[in-house]
Amino acid sequence: MTTVLIVDDQPMQRFGFRMLLESQDDLSVAGEASGGSEAVREVDRLHPDIVLMDIRMPGLDGIEATRRIVAAGARTRVLILTTFDLDEYAYAGLRAGASGFLIKDAQPEELLAGIRAVASGDAVVAPSLTRRLLDTYAGHLPTGRPDDDTLTPDPRLTSLTEREREILTVVGQGWTNLEIAARFHLAESTVKTHVGRILAKTGARDRVQAVILAYDCRLVTPN
Known part of the structure; x- marks a missing residue:
């Protein structure tokens, strides 16, 4: 209940x-x-x-x-x-x-x-609605790209594997587990495991907080 x-x-x-x-x-x-x-x-x-x-x-x-x-x-x-x-x-x-x-x-x-x-x-x-809302109100986020040499790498990303970083990026874009599985040719259960590890390593409370993290770290930028 x-x-x-x-x-x-x-x-x-x-x-x-x-x-x-x-x-x-x-x-x-x-x-x-x-x-x-x-x-x-x-x-x-x-x-x-x-x-x-x-x-x-x-x-x-x-x-x-x-x-x-x-x-x-x-x-x-x-x-x-x-x-x-x-x-x-x-x-x-x-x-x-x-x-x-x-x-x-x-x-x-x-x-x-x-x-x-x-x-x-x-x-x-609602992943698509999450992306739309963040795009609308994320204008105050820092500018630049994560590979910009003038930016300090976010410590929350340092423990992620390359695959986990890729998955965090598409989570930030509002993709569902099923869509991520299709894109990376993975089982949906494997995607859930990756997302769980991302949350644990970054300290994000849940998936929405992971979306915000992706914006904060400039893995995803507002449209």
């Missing part, structure tokens, strides 16, 4: 999510919070598997709440809830440690699939 904490300042929004989640045999609502400060307290009290975190809330917003939850070392994974076209803060939410993001007006089956994907460890809910 995957437990979910719903965080949104709109009661009707919380009600809608609760109704959807409670209709599923494998998901349960651990609790609700109407703001960021309450969310941090509830995570510490309830230890949910997943937090559905709104960004725009009065008081402590979802980004800072996410940062505090992650900094506390909680096993809880945070999914940012965003309207995307209006919410330029989703990228900052990912940088704060969120495991992915969901679109508020997504179809119910998409939302449920996203929650289950993150709960099972596949943090990239």
Whole structure:
């Protein structure tokens, strides 16, 4: 059973999510919070598997709440809830440690699939959307290429093999395991093993954080 904490300042929004989640045999609502400060307290009290975190809330917003939850070392994974076209803060939410993001007006089956994907460890809910969001809001990242002699190599990459570096690059481009397997002529299970090693060696919490790492290290650059 995957437990979910719903965080949104709109009661009707919380009600809608609760109704959807409670209709599923494998998901349960651990609790609700109407703001960021309450969310941090509830995570510490309830230890949910997943937090559905709104960004725009009065008081402590979802980004800072996410940062505090992650900094506390909680096993809880945070999914940012965003309207995307209006919410330029989703990228900052990912940088704060969120495991992915969901679109508020997504179809119910998409939302449920996203929650289950993150709960099972596949943090990239929508790879193409992750790439689009990062491309839009990554303009402040350092310029240059990783082979630029004036740049100091990122120490997080030094322990990676050449194949792991290649796979990190395409993970950063939003490729799924199946697509990576086809490109490199590998079994999908082998790709999962490589991704797991990349996360362990770089200290990335999950796959979305690996995408951000690929941008930080300039293995991938915004379009």
